[in-house]
Amino acid sequence: MTERIILGGGGHAHLSVLADWAKRPLPQTERWLVTSARHTAYSGMLPGWLAGNYRADDLLIDLEPLAQWAGAHLVIGDIVKLDADAAKIELSTGVQMAFDVLSLATGGEANVVSLAALGERLLPVKPVDAFLRKWTAFAEEAQQRGTVDVVVVGGGAAGVEMAFGVEAALRLRGVRGTVSLVTPQTGFLADHAAKTRALAQAALARCGIGLHFAKATGTAEGVILSNDTFLHADCVVAATGSRAQAWLAQSGLACTAKGFVQVGANLRSISHPGILAAGDVIERTDRQLARSGVHAVKAGPILAANIRASVAGDRDQAYTPRRRTLYLMAYDSRQAILSWGPLATAGHWVWRLKDWIDRSFVRQYQV
Numbered sequence: 001m002t003e004r005i006i007l008g009g010g011g012h013a014h015l016s017v018l019a020d021w022a023k024r025p026l027p028q029t030e031r032w033l034v035t036s037a038r039h040t041a042y043s044g045m046l047p048g049w050l051a052g053n054y055r056a057d058d059l060l061i062d063l064e065p066l067a068q069w070a071g072a073h074l075v076i077g078d079i080v081k082l083d084a085d086a087a088k089i090e091l092s093t094g095v096q097m098a099f100d101v102l103s104l105a106t107g108g109e110a111n112v113v114s115l116a117a118l119g120e121r122l123l124p125v126k127p128v129d130a131f132l133r134k135w136t137a138f139a140e141e142a143q144q145r146g147t148v149d150v151v152v153v154g155g156g157a158a159g160v161e162m163a164f165g166v167e168a169a170l171r172l173r174g175v176r177g178t179v180s181l182v183t184p185q186t187g188f189l190a191d192h193a194a195k196t197r198a199l200a201q202a203a204l205a206r207c208g209i210g211l212h213f214a215k216a217t218g219t220a221e222g223v224i225l226s227n228d229t230f231l232h233a234d235c236v237v238a239a240t241g242s243r244a245q246a247w248l249a250q251s252g253l254a255c256t257a258k259g260f261v262q263v264g265a266n267l268r269s270i271s272h273p274g275i276l277a278a279g280d281v282i283e284r285t286d287r288q289l290a291r292s293g294v295h296a297v298k299a300g301p302i303l304a305a306n307i308r309a310s311v312a313g314d315r316d317q318a319y320t321p322r323r324r325t326l327y328l329m330a331y332d333s334r335q336a337i338l339s340w341g342p343l344a345t346a347g348h349w350v351w352r353l354k355d356w357i358d359r360s361f362v363r364q365y366q367v
C-alpha cells in the first residue's frame with residue numbers, strides 16, 4: 001500500500017528532509033510539499049542582504065527544483081485547517097488533502113498586535129519574501145526623500161542584526177535620519193552572556209543606532225514607548241518573535257495555551273503520533289528549546305529519520321540539542337559578534353566565518 005506523506009512548510013526544518021528523500025529512496029510512498037511560496041529565504045542572511053552584502057538570489061532557495069529532486073509534488077498554498085483526528089488538511093485554495101504522515105514546519109507569525117496601529121508603516125520581518133519586497137520599495141522611497149526615521153522593535157538576535165542591517169542600508173544609499181532599536185531591557189539578547197550584550201551595545205553606539213529599553217506601542221506616526229518617549233518612524237521593522245498560527249489550536253492536536261504544537265524528543269505530536277513537527281511551530285514537553293533557525297535546521301535530519309521510521313515501523317530517533325548554541329550576528333557591514341555560551345568575541349574574521357557557513361548552507365539546497 002502506498003502511504004502519503006505531506007510536509008507542511010518549506011522552510012529551515014524541512015530542507016534536509018527533502019535532501020534525504022532525494023538521496024535515499026523511500027519506496028511505496030507518495031510525497032508532497034505544501035508551502036506558502038515557491039521560494040524560501042534563509043533568514044540568517046537577511047540582515048546581510050539589507051547591508052548590501054548579498055543579492056536576494058544568494059539567500060533564496062527555489063523549492064520547485066528541490067521538490068523535484070526529492071521526488072515530491074509541490075503545492076503552493078497556505079494550510080488553513082488541520083483535522084488531526086481525520087488526518088486531513090485544508091488549503092487556502094479550498095483543496096483538501098488526506099495524509100498518512102504529516103510533518104509540520106510552518107514556522108511562526110510575527111507577533112505585531114501592539115504595533116498594528118502603524119498600518120502601512122509596519123514592516124514585519126516574516127514572511128521574509130514579503131519583507132524583501134516591501135523593504136525594497138521603502139528603500140527607494142527613502143533615497144528620494146533623503147531623510148527617514150526607522151525603528152526596529154525586538155531585542156533578540158534577529159532584531160539586533162536587523163537594526164545593524166537597516167543602518168548600513170540607509171548609509172549605503174546616502175540617506176540621513178535616525179535608526180532606533182526598541183526592546184525591554186530583559187529581552188535584549190536575553191539568552192546570551194553579558195559580554196555579548198556589551199559588545200552589541202558598543203557596536204550599536206558606534207553605528208549611531210539609538211537603543212531604547214522600553215516597550216513600544218504603534219501609533220499612526222511612530223511608536224510611543226512605555227517611558228512616554230515618542231519616536232517618529234517612517235518605517236517600523238518588527239522582529240518581535242513568533243506566535244503560533246491560529247489553525248493549529250483548532251486542529252485537535254495537543255497544543256500549549258499559546259497554540260504551539262506539543263511534541264516529545266522524537267518530534268511527534270504527543271496526541272497524534274502520525275503527525276510530526278519541528279522549528280518555530282513546536283514546544284517540547286521534555287525541555288525548553290529556543291525558537292531559532294539553528295534548532296529548526298538541526299532537527300531536520302531527525303524529522304527525516306522519524307518520517308522513515310513511520311513508514312518502515314522502525315524505532316524513532318530523538319533530537320537532543322547541544323548544550324550551547326553558536327550564534328553569529330553581523331554588524332557594521334562586514335563585522336560580526338560570536339556568542340557561544342559564556343564566550344563572546346567580535347571582528348571581521350567572525351563575519352567571514354558566518355559568511356562561509358551561511359553561503360555553504362544555502363548552496364546545499366540551491367539545486
Ligand SMILES: Cc1cc2nc3c(=O)[nH]c(=O)nc-3n(C[C@H](O)[C@H](O)[C@H](O)COP(=O)(O)OP(=O)(O)OC[C@H]3O[C@@H](n4cnc5c(N)ncnc54)[C@H](O)[C@@H]3O)c2cc1C
Nearest residue numbers: 009010011012013036043078079107279280292293294296
Ligand atoms: C531576520 C531574522 C534573522 C534570523 N537570524 C537567525 C540566526 O542568525 N540564527 C538562528 O538560529 N535563527 C535566526 N532566525 C530565526 C529563524 O529564522 C527561525 O527560527 C526559523 O526560520 C524557523 O524555521 P522553521 O522551519 O520553523 O520555519 P521557517 O523557516 O519560517 O519556514 C516556514 C515555512 O512554512 C511556510 N508556511 C508558513 N505558513 C504556512 C502555512 N499556513 N501553510 C503552508 N506553508 C506555510 C513558509 O512559506 C515557509 O516556507 C532569524 C529570524 C529572522 C526573522
